[in-house]
Amino acid sequence: MRHKIFPYLILLPTLVFLFAFTYFPLLRSAMDSLFDSRMASSNPPFVGLQNYQRLFEDxxxxxxxxxxxxxxxxxxxxxxxxxxxxxxxxxxxxxxxxxxxxxxxxxxxxxxxxxxxxxxxxxxxxxxxxxxxxxxxxxxxxxxxxxxxxxxxxxxxxxxxxxxxxxxxxxxxxxxxxxxxxxxxxxxxxxxxxxxxxxxxxxxxxxxxxxxxxxxxxxxxxxxxxxxxxxxxxxxxxxxxxxxxxxxxxxxxxxxxxxxxxxxxxxxxxxxxxxxxxxxxxxxxxxxxx
CATH class of the missing domain: 1.10.3720.10 (MetI-like)
Structure with a gap:
């Protein structure tokens, strides 16, 4: 069991940084793109794909x-x-x-x-x-x-x-x-x-x-x-x-x-x-x- 876990422990720091600085920002940008921050600063409303529509019309x-x-x-x-x-x-x-x-x-x-x-x-x-x-x-x-x-x-x-x-x-x-x-x-x-x-x-x-x-x-x-x-x-x-x-x-x-x-x-x-x-x-x- 120790030999099976050891490779993953070596890769763990890399995976943490990869998630923190690559995958998490990607997911966060995908999430933020579904809200309209122009309407409220603290709790922006959910607008779905309207931001993408406005983007493609720009x-x-x-x-x-x-x-x-x-x-x-x-x-x-x-x-x-x-x-x-x-x-x-x-x-x-x-x-x-x-x-x-x-x-x-x-x-x-x-x-x-x-x-x-x-x-x-x-x-x-x-x-x-x-x-x-x-x-x-x-x-x-x-x-x-x-x-x-x-x-x-x-x-x-x-x-x-x-x-x-x-x-x-x-x-x-x-x-x-x-x-x-x-x-x-x-x-x-x-x-x-x-x-x-x-x-x-x-x-x-x-x-x-x-x-x-x-x-x-x-x-x-x-x-x-x-x-x-x-x-x-x-x-x-x-x-x-x-x-x-x-x-x-x-x-x-x-x-x-x-x-x-x-x-x-x-x-x-x-x-x-x-x-x-x-x-x-x-x-x-x-x-x-x-």
């Missing part, structure tokens, strides 16, 4: 959802491609490559709020570094990148790629170093080019790593919104309002906790669906014998 919610999907496409795909290219380029364990790995990983160490403040000076109209160097080629510049609806979300996406690409690179480096060298050497001896080795040997063996990196990149693209609050506050005209910032605005500005909880629950369901779909698609046939 044009700002759909704008935030579309913005988040666009932000995911503009950060996850370029960030992972850039991270993979950096990992391949810095694959060899030389002193120069070790220094370059540290340099590319450095943005991950900087808090997102500090990074947003830094990039505010880069995007500053007329006097920022971006306009300064563009002016050398195209003449005087005075572009308000964060103040225009068609460029604000792109500017925020650049920050997301810059900050997290070096972090993803570390996972790809670990994945590349775990691939048996004999598989690549055998392909080269058979006359395959380095490009063919990469696409037909290296990349398929990296699929478990790619699956993991895509999953965490999806999570970061939805949850990391500090730079939105610092740089644009969701503007101009809700052009940079993403789901988490929309939820934060509902809870803090309008105190509509029921609607905010409904949006939170929908966001968590979408994130869970994205993660499951990603794992099923990318991990299909990804496991190999070493």
């Amino acid at each position: 044009a700002v919610f759909w704008r935030a959802l579309l913005n988040n999907l666009a932000y995911i496409l503009m950060t996850v795909i370029p960030g992972i491609v850039l991270a993979l290219l950096l990992a391949v380029a810095l694959w060899e364990n030389t002193s120069l490559n070790r220094w370059l790995r540290t340099a590319f990983f450095f943005p991950m160490i900087i808090p997102l709020v500090s990074a947003a403040t830094l990039w505010l000076f880069i995007f500053m109209p007329g006097m920022g570094l971006l306009d300064y160097y563009l002016a050398k080629f195209f003449g005087p510049m005075n572009n308000n990148y964060l103040g225009m609806s068609n460029t604000a979300l792109i500017a925020l996406s650049v920050i997301g790629v810059w900050k997290f690409a070096g972090y993803y690179m570390l996972f790809f480096l670990a994945g590349l170093q775990s691939i048996p060298a004999s598989a690549r050497e055998a392909a080269l001896m058979e006359g395959a080019s380095r490009t063919q080795v990469f696409f037909y040997i290296t990349l398929p063996l990296l699929r478990p790593t790619i699956s993991f990196v895509v999953t965490i990149a999806l999570i970061y693209s939805i949850t990391q919104i500090d730079h939105v609050a610092v740089m644009t506050q969701g503007g101009p005209n809700n052009a940079t309002t993403v789901l988490l910032y929309y939820i934060q605005s509902l809870a803090n500005d309008t105190h509509d906790l029921g609607k905010a909880s409904a949006a939170t629950f929908i966001t968590l369901l979408l994130l869970f669906a994205f993660s499951v779909l990603n794992l099923r698609v990318l991990e299909r046939g990804a496991h190999h014998e070493r």
